[in-house]
Amino acid sequence: MNYFNNDIRELFINHYVIYVYLSCFGTLQLVSAISNLRGIMILSNVRANKILGIIFLASGFIFFFSAPLFISAQWMDYGNSKATIENFASVRNVNDIDGGLHGTAQFLLFLLGCILSFFTSVIISAILMFINNNSKTLKVNEQKYKGIFLLKNKNYYSSLRFNFRGRFINDD
Amino acid sequence: MMIDEKITIFINNLNSKNLFMDSFFQIFASDYLIPVICALSIFSLWFLVLDSKRLLLNQKIVFYSISAIIITNFFVWLINSLISRPRPFVTNSDEINLMFYAPTDPSFPANPVAIGFAVAMSIFPANKYLGYFLLVVSIIFSFSRVYVGVFYFVDVFSAAILGFTVAILVRKIMRIKIINYILMKQIKILRTLALS
Numbered sequence: 001m002n003y004f005n006n007d008i009r010e011l012f013i014n015h016y017v018i019y020v021y022l023s024c025f026g027t028l029q030l031v032s033a034i035s036n037l038r039g040i041m042i043l044s045n046v047r048a049n050k051i052l053g054i055i056f057l058a059s060g061f062i063f064f065f066s067a068p069l070f071i072s073a074q075w076m077d078y079g080n081s082k083a084t085i086e087n088f089a090s091v092r093n094v095n096d097i098d099g100g101l102h103g104t105a106q107f108l109l110f111l112l113g114c115i116l117s118f119f120t121s122v123i124i125s126a127i128l129m130f131i132n133n134n135s136k137t138l139k140v141n142e143q144k145y146k147g148i149f150l151l152k153n154k155n156y157y158s159s160l161r162f163n164f165r166g167r168f169i170n171d172d
Numbered sequence: 173m174m175i176d177e178k179i180t181i182f183i184n185n186l187n188s189k190n191l192f193m194d195s196f197f198q199i200f201a202s203d204y205l206i207p208v209i210c211a212l213s214i215f216s217l218w219f220l221v222l223d224s225k226r227l228l229l230n231q232k233i234v235f236y237s238i239s240a241i242i243i244t245n246f247f248v249w250l251i252n253s254l255i256s257r258p259r260p261f262v263t264n265s266d267e268i269n270l271m272f273y274a275p276t277d278p279s280f281p282a283n284p285v286a287i288g289f290a291v292a293m294s295i296f297p298a299n300k301y302l303g304y305f306l307l308v309v310s311i312i313f314s315f316s317r318v319y320v321g322v323f324y325f326v327d328v329f330s331a332a333i334l335g336f337t338v339a340i341l342v343r344k345i346m347r348i349k350i351i352n353y354i355l356m357k358q359i360k361i362l363r364t365l366a367l368s
Contacts, residue, residue: 016204023208027216035221039366057212065199089195092202095273100203110211147363148221159366 007074008099013109016101019064020113026056028121032151039151039159040121042128065092122156129155179325180260181267183318188269198271200316207284209309210291213302214238217295218367226298228359231368232346233298235355240290240342244335248283251334255280261321272320282323282331285314289335294342310335 030053032040043049068075068083068091075083075091083091096102101109150159187194199205214237217230257280261270277283288310296303314328345351362368 019204020208023212024215027212028219031216031219035219037219037221040219061205064204065202086191089198090271092204093198093272095275097276098273100273106203106207110208114215147368148219148227148366149224150366152221156366163364163366 008094009101011071011073012094012099012101013105015064015067016106016109017113019060020110021116022056022060022063024060024110024113024117025120026053026058026060028117029053029056032121035152037148037151038125038129038153039155040118040125042121042124044128044132065089068092126155126157176324176326177260177264180318180323181264183315183325184260184268184321187271187319187321194271197316197319200312201272201320201322203284206288206309206313210288210306213295213306214291217298217302220299227368230298231359231362232355233295235358236339236342236346237291237294239346240294240335240339241287243342244286244290244338245283247334247338248281248286248331251281252278257324257327259322260324268321270321272322275322279323280327280330281334282314282317282327285310285317285323285328286331286335286338288313289332290339291335293336293339297343 028040029042029049031037033046033049033053036046038044041049043052066088068088069085070082072080072082074080076087094100096105146163148159150162154162187197214234217237218234220230221227256278259275259279261268261274288306292303292306292310295306310332314323314332317323317328318325346355359368
């Protein structure tokens with residue numbers, strides 16, 4: 001029954017992680033541009049960052065559902081081959097007992113994708129801020145900001161340090 | 173034959189006529205599309221920082237949505253253990269053309285559909301556009317699940333009602349003082365980590 005189980009499961013895990021990573025990264029870039037969170041934006045231009053976010057978001061979905069067209073595997077129960085236009089939509093519909101991913105695995109891998117995409121954004125943004133010498137010094141009227149709002153002006157590392165020092169004016 | 177079966181067969185018999193429609197609904201019925209869209213919507217809500225009031229509401233809604241998913245799963249499990257309705261491709265094997273893998277769990281109510289509607293309804297108060305988008309996507313998802321032959325019409329319809337009910341129930345539960353207090357404490361911890 002499960003003759004193509006391991007091969008397909010391994011592929012599913014790899015493809016699913018790439019899929020959720022790209023989609024989460026795209027979503028994060030899109031939302032950070034909408035919210036003007038410069039601490040996690042990887043481009044300084046808001047509009048360009050939104051477009052980048054949409055590209056990454058779409059590429060995750062396109063990659064996952066079109067990969068069987070370009071990668072040879074035991075998509076169907078007969079031998080190694082690429083999927084065709086006729087069956088590429090159905091080859092991703094695999095039961096979890098036959099090589100698909102069950103709910104818990106999907107949840108954990110999605111969480112992994114979220115965490116990885118967040119740290120990628122934070123690291124790239126910090127490096128770019130450092131290269132551009134764009135790390136903001138705290139202005140007097142910015143002292144009311146705390147928590148995630150600090151990311152509007154500072155990189156994640158600076159925000160974290162600032163939050164841990166507890167230098168907020170109104171901590172309600 | 174019950175009216176539910178007639179509607180199911182009618183919708184299912186629309187398949188295998190057009191390759192584009194078949195591919196579209198097979199992708200929509202996938203376990204890896206709508207659940208990911210719902211999860212991404214919840215994820216995006218967390219970082220949607222427009223002003224402090226809306227941020228707090230958005231992040232509370234994220235907790236509501238996650239709670240709604242867990243409670244919906246519990247109710248589906250409970251109903252599944254009480255009512256074990258076979259899948260349409262088992263009961264009506266002559267009329268139903270299965271275009272999906274053959275699930276082994278009971279048909280009533282449709283678990284993924286219930287979760288889709290629970291998330292859509294939970295997100296509505298925070299962001300209407302996202303709520304409407306998820307609602308439309310969940311309706312297409314429900315239709316596609318009947319189209320590919322894995323659920324009866326009543327399964328998806330009752331799942332939608334269950335999802336709505338659980339989302340409203342969760343919002344009421346979360347207003348209880350002690351639960352709200354715990355929630356606010358969690359948000360405050362995340363604020364130190366510059367995440368809320």
